[in-house]
Amino acid sequence: MKLDPNSAADLSAQIAQAIRDAIVAGDLIVDERLPSEAELSEQFQVSRPTVREALKRLAAQSLIRTQRGATGGAFVNRLNYEDAYSQQITTSTLLLSMNAVSFDTACEARYALERACAPLSATRRSADQLATMRAEIFRQGQPGLTDEAFCASDVAFHRALVDGAGNPVLSYQLAGAVEAMQPLMNMITFTARDRQIILALHTRIADAIEAGDGPDAVQGLSALEDETRKLAADVFAARAKR
Amino acid sequence: MKLDPNSAADLSAQIAQAIRDAIVAGDLIVDERLPSEAELSEQFQVSRPTVREALKRLAAQSLIRTQRGATGGAFVNRLNYEDAYSQQITTSTLLLSMNAVSFDTACEARYALERACAPLSATRRSADQLATMRAEIFRQGQPGLTDEAFCASDVAFHRALVDGAGNPVLSYQLAGAVEAMQPLMNMITFTARDRQIILALHTRIADAIEAGDGPDAVQGLSALEDETRKLAADVFAARAKR
DNA sequence: AAGAAATCATTTGTCAGACATTTAAAAGTC
DNA sequence: GACTTTTAAATGTCTGACAAATGATTTCTT
Missing domain, CATH: 1.10.10.10 (Winged helix-like DNA-binding domain superfamily/Winged helix DNA-binding domain)
Structure with missing residues (x-):
């Protein structure tokens, strides 16, 4: 040296x-x-x-x-997944916020990666992970939930989906993408109707995962991506008008 | 504070x-x-x-x-993609090497992520990125190429594929997965026949990308994943016997 | 007056030496 | 033998100093 x-x-x-x-x-x-x-x-x-x-x-x-x-x-030090996670999340969050990455770009990346997990998750998810998804869906249906809490639950749902793939490397890679988007997602206000739509899609995805139907889960994620982007576009358009 | x-x-x-x-x-x-x-x-x-x-x-x-x-x-500092890349690569590399992540696990994650990019790459890749892929395929066909050089070219091919998606967030997320696997890939010795098979699959993938056929590119990647895992299994089995 | 040169002030980079604190092992005591 | 005390080694922190870089200011020259 x-x-x-x-x-x-x-x-x-x-x-x-x-x-x-x-x-x-x-x-x-x-x-x-x-x-x-x-x-x-x-x-x-x-x-x-x-x-x-x-x-x-x-x-x-x-x-x-x-x-x-x-x-x-x-x-x-033995680099563990937890440490790597938190570093990745910090880096990804700053990368998005400092480089004016558009909502669409981040969203596209996130759902593309999640779709990569879905087929694996459909065949491997544990009962516990499925239960987590169901529990978060239930939580999202509760009235009086703040937008922030709704977003946090959304993240938890998607993390369970990703972790269901049973591949720690995938989970690690995706943790950043999903969590780093949370600040962007938090800019959105969800109407009761928006939540209903998202809830329905989450349920569809969870059903597909439970049934072991990977392709259907992928389709559900694509539908959710479309919905999310439409929602965000509306919010940003309304904000621009003001 | x-x-x-x-x-x-x-x-x-x-x-x-x-x-x-x-x-x-x-x-x-x-x-x-x-x-x-x-x-x-x-x-x-x-x-x-x-x-x-x-x-x-x-x-x-x-x-x-x-x-x-x-x-x-x-x-x-404005965190740029380049800095984030290199950090991610270091972290991913150590994560894999220090935690005895199996070749299969890493391989599965890598190809799952790449398949997420392929459809986007098929519709968006620039002519330049396609040319890079073709050039790397050509290089891989050259006789006398060392295994290391072959691996490096392989990484370059796959990076061009990923970058073709035109989504910097995806590129960033995947850089780690692809490059971190290089040390693992370097453990493999490629026979002339192995290279021929890989070359054919690369060509098929590039053709699909050029034709804008996302699903076919995905299929090609799946075939390549199977081939890679089979190859690795053989190598490790042979090594275990010794 | 304009430009060049010298000086200055500020800030980070590096060093030397010191003391405090923590921790495990060694020595001592009963 | 079990417990306590001492000791040594290591990191954590502080003080004070000087070197080096660099922009700003001043001075000098023409």
Whole structure:
């Protein structure tokens, strides 16, 4: 692990990259302890604060964890789905909000990905996941539900659908797409009639999943996508007129 | 922005979280300059090194960028697709390698997602993207190509397919899935006959995309998935026997 | 007056050294 | 042997300093 003194990058960034490379390449394996900060500062010929900045960079990506005390230090972290989820959601949310991604673009991506899950979910979903979907549908039918709560329930419904595919990699990839859209969805106000339509489509999708009918679930999702986009278009049009 | 003195978390982690929340909530907008490190250390009542560790955490997630000099400082960064890509790829790669995700699981996720893109790609792909696909097919037919180069070309082919959907959100979501699988794919050795079969399927997919026939492209991808999984199963079986 | 050069002020990057805190192991005590 | 105390090692935090970059200001020159 060597540094390039001519590089424009900060020393701490270079050190972080060197360690990151070692982890990705497998030179440092999970739960392996890195040298202490003092040792690293000697190895890289930099001060301890600089080493620490590098380690914090890696900690921000959940690549390492640190522990205080006699046998403490920095350890290569086993990246788990939960950490990866939350990072992905933060990144996706900001990506959408900062780049003025249109509602249509985000919506299209989301439903395209969900349709990819539906056939798998139709054959594999657990009883529990199906029950979650049904429960969320029930919740969505309750009167007096705020728009935000309706949206949150919508997300929960779709997550259950996605998780039903029983493929953690798919769930991970989709968590970002579904959750990152929530701020956009929250801009929509749902009339009682809108909710009724969505509810009916959710029920249709859940029925298809329960029956193991993948293609029908896909069709239901497509119908839901059309409905969502129409709804959003109306809301934005009304807002523009004002 | 306040800190919780009872929290178990490091001060730098708390400060980073506070600033991160402010960015996600939109309280800090793109290109806005944060207070200087000296000012932040006064605001949060911590020392400058601690503030710096917090800023490095945010920089690691591409949430801020820093500039030296008189009018320098830390600025809220516009998260672009490129940065998000590379983060996603790193995360996905480690997630797969560290959690012993099976080849089948990763493969299934990847092709499910690609099938989600295919219909869109069939109607929207640019001439340039189609040309890229054809060029990669041609490259894959060249004799003397190493397995690694073959895999790299395969990734390029599939990226062109995905990008053809013309939806940057989809491209971003899928970049991770496709590229993260490369290390797994690199474990496979492709015989001349394997390559011929893959080549034929690639050609079929490209033809379908060119003809605007989404369903046929989807079928081609399914066939390619079956082929890939069969190939991998053989390789792993042979390796287990040894 | 205009332009070039020098200076200055501000800000991040880096360093050195110190102390506080946490933690596990070692040593001591009953 | 069980419990307590001590010790050592590591991270967490602070202080203060200087280096380097960079835009703004001032000064000098023509």
